[in-house]
Amino acid sequence: MTIEGSIVRELVALLLPSNPIANVVDLFQEELLSRLQTSEISMLPQCLVPDERSRWDPNDRILAIDFGGTRLKFAIISLPQIVIEFNDAFELTYNVVDSTFFNEIIYKICSKLAANGYIKSKNETSEVTKFFVSVTFSFPLNSKGQVVAMGKGFVMTHALEALTVKEVIQSSFQRIISENIEEFFCAVKVCDVINDSIAVSLAGKFVCEHDSISLIVGTGTNACFEVPYGYLPPFKKDPLRETLPPNYIKETLNFKHVLVNSEIGFIGKDVITLQPFDIHGQISYEMPLECITSGKWLPLTLKNILLQYNLIPQDFPKEFDGELVCQLTESSINSWFNDQHYPLICQIARLLIKRAAFYIAAILQAIDIITGCKNYNFIHVGYVGSFLQHSTFYQEQIKYYSDIDIELQFLNHSNLLGAAIATYLNKSDKRL
Ligand SMILES: Nc1ncnc2c1ncn2[C@@H]1O[C@H](COP(=O)(O)OP(=O)(O)OP(=O)(O)O)[C@@H](O)[C@H]1O
Numbered sequence: 454m455t456i457e458g459s460i461v462r463e464l465v466a467l468l469l470p471s472n473p474i475a476n477v478v479d480l481f482q483e484e485l486l487s488r489l490q491t492s493e494i495s496m497l498p499q500c501l502v503p504d505e506r507s508r509w510d511p512n513d514r515i516l517a518i519d520f521g522g523t524r525l526k527f528a529i530i531s532l533p534q535i536v537i538e539f540n541d542a543f544e545l546t547y548n549v550v551d552s553t554f555f556n557e558i559i560y561k562i563c564s565k566l567a568a569n570g571y572i573k574s575k576n577e578t579s580e581v582t583k584f585f586v587s588v589t590f591s592f593p594l595n596s597k598g599q600v601v602a603m604g605k606g607f608v609m610t611h612a613l614e615a616l617t618v619k620e621v622i623q624s625s626f627q628r629i630i631s632e633n634i635e636e637f638f639c640a641v642k643v644c645d646v647i648n649d650s651i652a653v654s655l656a657g658k659f660v661c662e663h664d665s666i667s668l669i670v671g672t673g674t675n676a677c678f679e680v681p682y683g684y685l686p687p688f689k690k691d692p693l694r695e696t697l698p699p700n701y702i703k704e705t706l707n708f709k710h711v712l713v714n715s716e717i718g719f720i721g722k723d724v725i726t727l728q729p730f731d732i733h734g735q736i737s738y739e740m741p742l743e744c745i746t747s748g749k750w751l752p753l754t755l756k757n758i759l760l761q762y763n764l765i766p767q768d769f770p771k772e773f774d775g776e777l778v779c780q781l782t783e784s785s786i787n788s789w790f791n792d793q794h795y796p797l798i799c800q801i802a803r804l805l806i807k808r809a810a811f812y813i814a815a816i817l818q819a820i821d822i823i824t825g826c827k828n829y830n831f832i833h834v835g836y837v838g839s840f841l842q843h844s845t846f847y848q849e850q851i852k853y854y855s856d857i858d859i860e861l862q863f864l865n866h867s868n869l870l871g872a873a874i875a876t877y878l879n880k881s882d883k884r885l
Pocket of ligand 1: 521522649669670671673674748774775779838839841843844
C-alpha cells in the first residue's frame with residue numbers, strides 16, 4: 454500500500470463513526486431531552502411558537518436591524534407578504550460599545566432611510582411616519598435582555614451594564630429623532646430584540662411551506678426547534694411565563710408550543726470520539742458537535758492533520774477557513790499545496806466533511822423525533838451559515854447519511870425577516 458493509502462486508511466478508521474446512525478440518533482435524542490430538563494445554559498425556551506397570522510395588518514411596516522458582527526444590516530419589511538422593500542448595510546468602524554456607538558448607528562440608519570424616502574422631513578409631510586423596530590442581536594443576552602458579553606472584536610463598556618438592548622436602542626432613536634426632528638419627522642417603537650437562532654427559526658416557520666427545524670452552520674453550529682410548553686421543567690417555564698401577557702392562562706399555555714434555542718454545539722460528549730487533532734482547547738470538550746461541524750473549528754482540525762502527517766510545512770502561510778475546506782472538497786484549483794499531496798489533502802477534507810455531515814444528519818433526526826416527526830417521511834430544515842451554504846458536498850452528505858429524506862432550504866435574510874416576524878406576532882400587545 455502507498456503511504457497515501459495507509460494515511461487514508463488510518464484516518465477513515467479514526468474519523469468515520471463505527472456506530473450505526475440509528476444508535477447515534479437515539480443517544481442524541483436522550484441527551485437533548487436530558488438537557489431540556491436540566492441544563493441552565495442551553496435548551497432555553499425563547500418564545501411561544503406563533504400560530505396566528507390573522508392579526509397581521511398589511512399597512513404596518515417594520516424596520517428590522519441585524520446586529521451580527523462588524524457589518525450592520527437593516528431593512529424595511531412589509532408583512533404579511535414578508536417582502537423586503539428596502540435593505541442596506543454598512544461596516545461598523547467604531548468598536549467601543551457605548552451610547553455613542555448606538556447613536557452613530559441609529560443616525561446612519563435614519564439618514565439612509567431619509568435619503569431613500571422612507572423617512573420624510575417636516576417640510577414634506579404633516580404626518581409623522583411611524584415604525585415598529587425589531588432587532589436581531591447576535592451577542593449573548595441574559596434573561597432580562599441585557600448584554601452579557603460582546604466578543605467578535607467589540608469592547609463593551611460599563612454604560613451598557615444596567616440597561617437592556619431594547620432600552621439602549623429606544624433611547625438612541627429618541628435622542629437622534631429629537632435632535633433632528635426637522636429632518637427625521639418620525640416616531641419609533643422598539644418592540645422585539647431576539648437572537649439569531651430564533652430569527653432563523655421564525656423566518657423558517659413563515660417562509661418554508663412545511664414546519665421546519667432551523668439550523669445554523671456558519672462560524673458556529675446551532676439549531677432551534679419547538680416543544681410543547683408542558684414539557685419544560687418549572688425553572689424554564691416560569692421566566693417565559695413572565696414575558697407573556699396576563700391573558701395566557703395556565704391551561705391554554707399547556708397546549709402551546711415554545712421555540713427552544715437548543716445550542717446543539719454542546720451535544721455529543723459521550724457519543725463523539727474526539728481525536729488529538731480535534732482539540733483546540735477546552736472548548737472542544739465542551740462543544741464536541743460544534744467542534745467537528747462548524748466553519749470555525751473544522752478547518753483548524755484539517756490543518757492539524759496536515760501538519761501531523763507533514764503534508765504542509767509548520768510555517769504554512771495560508772489561513773485555514775471554511776472557504777478553503779470547501780474548495781478542497783470540490784478539488785478546485787490548487788494554488789497552495791504541493792501537487793503531489795493535493796489529491797490526498799482533498800480526500801482528507803472530504804473525510805472531515807463526511808464525519809460532520811453524519812453527526813448533523815443524526816442530530817436533525819433526533820430533533821425531528823422530539824418535535825413529533827411532523828412530516829413523517831421527510832425533515833424540512835431551514836438553514837443559514839456560509840459554511841453549509843457554500844458546500845454542496847456538505848449538503849449532499851447530510852442527505853446521504855440520513856435515514857429519512859432531509860430537505861435543506863437556505864433562508865436568505867433570515868435575521869432581518871425573523872426579527873420583523875417576531876414584532877408582527879407580538880404587535881397586538883404594542884402601541885406606537
Ligand atoms: N465562501 C465560503 N465557503 C465556505 N465557507 C465559508 C465561505 N465564506 C465563509 N465561510 C465560512 O463560514 C463561516 C462564517 O459563517 P457566516 O457567514 O454564516 O458567519 P457568522 O454569522 O459569523 O456565523 P455564526 O452565525 O455561526 O456566528 C466561517 O467559518 C467561514 O470560514
